Amino acid sequence: CPWQGPFHELSVHEAECTHPTKTGNELMEILDEMDQTRKKEMQLYNSIFSLLSFEKIGYTEVQFRPYRTDDFITRLYYETPRLTVLNQTWVLKARVNDSERNPNLSCKRTLSFQLILKSKINSPMECSFLLLEGPYDDVKINPVIYHFVFSNENNETDYMALPIVDSVECNKLLAAKNINLRLFIFQIQK
Numbered sequence: 001c002p003w004q005g006p007f008h009e010l011s012v013h014e015a016e017c018t019h020p021t022k023t024g025n026e027l028m029e030i031l032d033e034m035d036q037t038r039k040k041e042m043q044l045y046n047s048i049f050s051l052l053s054f055e056k057i058g059y060t061e062v063q064f065r066p067y068r069t070d071d072f073i074t075r076l077y078y079e080t081p082r083l084t085v086l087n088q089t090w091v092l093k094a095r096v097n098d099s100e101r102n103p104n105l106s107c108k109r110t111l112s113f114q115l116i117l118k119s120k121i122n123s124p125m126e127c128s129f130l131l132l133e134g135p136y137d138d139v140k141i142n143p144v145i146y147h148f149v150f151s152n153e154n155n156e157t158d159y160m161a162l163p164i165v166d167s168v169e170c171n172k173l174l175a176a177k178n179i180n181l182r183l184f185i186f187q188i189q190k
Contacts, residue, residue: 004032010111047145050096051128054176056187061134064094064179078111078179085185088125089118092183095159096174109170115183117150124151126188131162136179139173140165141181 001019064078078094
């Protein structure tokens, strides 16, 4: 049974748990799902380890600060100050619930982010990057590797979901004065 919880709730769970009555086939399906999840995690970690062998790797602590727009309907955005990684200047932007009209009316919240290259470059710059929790936050983020080829004409990624574990974790982040994360950028050499 994959249930997890505090010890004082264990006896209630055991009384209500349906796993002891499942058939062998049903249990095998559950175990197969758990195996698939574990395989995906291992593939991700292997990808991260292979990125660590790249010649050009940079990382920095980033701090998103909230700001409001002057639009007719005020929307809440986050932005980092300019930062330097791999001798280039970057900015990260984030938005709540992908800029839906009234994110304050929803209790299910998400954050999406965008990486923007502010420097001018001589040739396209192919990068893999990921955001992880910073040293001063305890938010749970599932690592996801993103990939983009930056150029002077195409210098910003689309908005991508910040892979926060769940809406509760997202609300914890949004309740903080600032959002502190760690950005890793891996430049792919041709």
